[in-house]
Amino acid sequence: MVGARTRRQQRAEETIRAELVVDAAGRGSRASTWLRESGYPASEQTVIKTDVAHATRHDKQETGLLDGRLGATVVPFPGSPELASTLQSRTLQRRSGSDTPVDEAVRMRHPISTLQPFDRVERSLDGFLVMGDALCSFNPTYGQGMAVEVMEAELLLSLLEGRDDLSVRFFTAAAALPTEPWSLAAGGDLRFPEADGEGGPQEEEINRYLDCFRAATAIDPVLSVHPSCEWPTRWRHLRPCSALRCWSGLKGPHAR
Numbered sequence: 001m002v003g004a005r006t007r008r009q010q011r012a013e014e015t016i017r018a019e020l021v022v023d024a025a026g027r028g029s030r031a032s033t034w035l036r037e038s039g040y041p042a043s044e045q046t047v048i049k050t051d052v053a054h055a056t057r058h059d060k061q062e063t064g065l066l067d068g069r070l071g072a073t074v075v076p077f078p079g080s081p082e083l084a085s086t087l088q089s090r091t092l093q094r095r096s097g098s099d100t101p102v103d104e105a106v107r108m109r110h111p112i113s114t115l116q117p118f119d120r121v122e123r124s125l126d127g128f129l130v131m132g133d134a135l136c137s138f139n140p141t142y143g144q145g146m147a148v149e150v151m152e153a154e155l156l157l158s159l160l161e162g163r164d165d166l167s168v169r170f171f172t173a174a175a176a177l178p179t180e181p182w183s184l185a186a187g188g189d190l191r192f193p194e195a196d197g198e199g200g201p202q203e204e205e206i207n208r209y210l211d212c213f214r215a216a217t218a219i220d221p222v223l224s225v226h227p228s229c230e231w232p233t234r235w236r237h238l239r240p241c242s243a244l245r246c247w248s249g250l251k252g253p254h255a256r
Helices: 031-037 090-095 145-159 166-174 179-189 201-217 240-251
Strands: 003-006 014-017 021-023 046-056 106-115 128-130
Touching: 046 179, 106 179, 128 166, 145 166, 179 201
Parallel strands: 021 128
Antiparallel strands: 003 014, 046 106
16 A cells, blocks of 8 residues: 545545555445455455434433433334333433424434454555444444544554554454454344344343343443443443342342
8 A cells, every 4th residue: 555546526636645544434434345446355344234223312401301411312122112111211211202302303324333354354454554433333322433443543553663564463453452342232233133144142141131231220320321431341331240230220129
């Protein structure tokens, strides 16, 4: 890789020479297509077809709204299309449908999640890196993508000074970063019969536990902090103390 070709509006194509080209174009990346057209052997990517839609809306701030929280995310469960009436959280259930919107809901569709195996490309990708959603695209419902992307950026920074084989070192190390969050996100997606993809026993086991964890967050303020806001190696819902609180809470006086 010696640079990139660009075209701005109606101008002629221009070649910009560079020692390092980083593709951070997100889900619209064409890196795999470019490599295939350049004669690189294709590596099979992991794909989960979800075709989910998200909607975001701003509401008027009211006293006691969401118990003072600035926002809330409502995540569906399989077989629960009428979600507002089946919410575990009494706070959300009480407020849902009674808020005053200040704008129209903005919708976004996420058709697929992808995991690109650039570490398994047989030929050298010297001078070319792929990061962010272009490397691993998560279902944004679970809030995993930004954390993994920051970890990739920190990895790249740590590798810039060193041997010449930057691409090999980066892709080899970066392949391990999304392992746990991908398992969590993929398992969450594959709970739905409409999703198309392959999972394993690990995803099934994690899903059984997370169903209990999600229910416990409705009654336990310690567990209610969204775990995906922390680094994957410190996700609190996988800690033994969290598991104990989860099972104890669901078997206690607030159990449903």
